[in-house]
Amino acid sequence: MASNKTLLMLPGDGIGPEVCNQVRRVVDWMAKRRAVNFDIKDGLVGGACYDVHKQAVTDETMQDAMDADAVLFGAVGGPQYDNVERHARPEAGLLRLRKEMDLFANLRPAVTFDALLDASTLKPEVIQGLDIMIVRELTAGVYFGEPRGMQVYEGVERCVDTQAYTKAEVERVAEVAFDLARKRNSKVHSVEKANVMETGVFWRKTVTALHESGGYSDIELQHMYADNCAMQLVRNPKQFDVIVTDNLFGDLLSDAAAMCTGSLGMLPSASLGAVDEFGRRKALYEPVHGSAPDIAGQDLANPSAMMLSFAMTLRYSFDLQEDADLIENAVQMAMKSGKRTGDIMADGCEQVGTTGFGDAIIRALDEQAA
Template sequence: MASNKTILMLPGDGIGPEACNQVRRIIDWMAKRRSVSFDVKEGLVGGACYDVHKEAVTDETMADAMSADAVLFGAVGGPQYDNVERHARPEAGLLRLRKDMDLFANLRPAVTFDALLDASTLKPEVISGLDIMIVRELTSGVYFGEPRGMQTYEGVERCVDTQAYTRAEIERVTAVAFDLARKRGKKVHSSEKSNVMETGLFWKNIVTEMHQSGDYDDIELHHILADNCAMQLVKNPKQFDVIVTDNLFGDLLSDAAAMATGSLGMLPSASLGGIDENGNRKALYEPVHGSAPDIAGKDLANPSATMLSFAMLLRYSFDLQEDANMIEQAIQNAMTSGKRTGDIMADGCEQVGCSGFGDAVLAELDKLAA
């Protein structure tokens, strides 16, 4: 592994910097124990950027993100920014990163840890061994469609959001889902609302055409309405391998799947762009949880999701499968040994803080590397 692979770290707000600091410790450990090093640059995003520059992300940081091999993102937001104009609010920084980097495929794994089965509201036998990958289209759909906003129609005030998709937008995210399934259980569920939405029927038809093209004969394809998919994620989640869906439904379904695992604080994500002529793709990795301003700066945060996001970075951007597996196993082992942050605390375990859990993970990495 060449040492000139670049990572742009954007810790952001709230607990983001604390969690990213634990990833910094893993990066330092890798350099010492695995002879794997990276060039890490740090930038401002979200409220931290607004406080200095009065915008959620600067052009200079965007240029760094576009040139980096991968971006690791912390979290953004806080109540002090509730009245900031929409275009400059902390969340606008993340939206710009996704849009300008053309990160159209959001990967949201929902994986259970044996040590945390009791943390879920579902029965252990329902979720034990759960391993789902939700592929959400991220740069189009109702969150970006035009027209949008307030209108007056025949003297009546109304508000409009527009759901719109092109064939190319559907094809490229579906191809990511099929390719991922090929390396997993070879089964894809495509989720939409083809019964009531024109865009849903358009989505279903295009996914069907792609499957029938002959390029994905080895993949088992199922179509499922989004509302039924939400129900099935609670009723029988292990029936799923890869779920591909649009921006809005992906936002909803991925959170439903996340809670089946017991805690949003444990879940990572990846947002991927297309593959360029050199075989590289832009990518941003981030925990699913928010900035948790109520516990920020108190050394109470669970850094697991950010650490697991870094493991995804190693796997999907740098093809460092062994190192990614090692980090995931170290986190599992730390929890099994009884080290827990407050959000996943259980009887008989030792409650530790953000840095304490980082200590536990590093200790487990030492054992795995011995």
């Protein structure tokens, strides 16, 4: 791959810089062992940006994100920013990136690791081999709808959030789900609340029409209410392949699916934009876990979710499937070797820190490349 493929790294706050540093080690390994090179640019986001610029992300960093082939994002936030005005809080940086890059499709895989089956509260036979992809609409819905905020209605104070979707917003995220399913097990569950919400009726109608007229007859489509989907994720999660849903339900269901695997801190995510005329799409990749300020700077964080987010970067932004497989396998091998960070520690294993687990991943990569 040409070296002009650019990665913008935004480590952010808390454990973000530590886990991003382990990805840099793998980037260096790939350059030496796989002849795969990237131009890496660094930027500030979240609290780290607020400390310097009094805003969560600058216009200059936004332009770097728009120009990059992919953005790797660590984590943002910390208790020291709790009283910062809302528009400048660390989380505002991530929301601006998602909105202005138009990253409308959030991919949240929920995959079990054999070495961590006992970490889940569900029975091993229920979750072994679990591999779900949740596609969450990310830039519309109740998190962005207008009007919103406090109102006075007939002399009574009330607060309003508006759930709203256009046909195009539903169609484009459903297209991503159908296309992903075609490369997996050809089954999509579309999830909403059509029984009580007008937007749910509209969502179901739009997805059904796209399935019938968009060339997706080879994909099995099922509709499910969001509350039933939450129950089914606990009852029988392996019935699902790809789930597509709106912003609010996707936020909730993806966390529920993540805990089926036993650890929210092990899982990556990708946020994708539309494909342009050159076949390129804007994309941001980040671990699902937060900034974990209580362990920041102590070499305690698990870098697996960040590493798997980088594997998704290779898979979805650069079409480097073999290299993505190498990294995903290396994380599995590192866990099977008995090396564990504190969050996934188990009897008979050796507890290591962020760097130590990174060492185990590099050894596993060397072993695969031998």
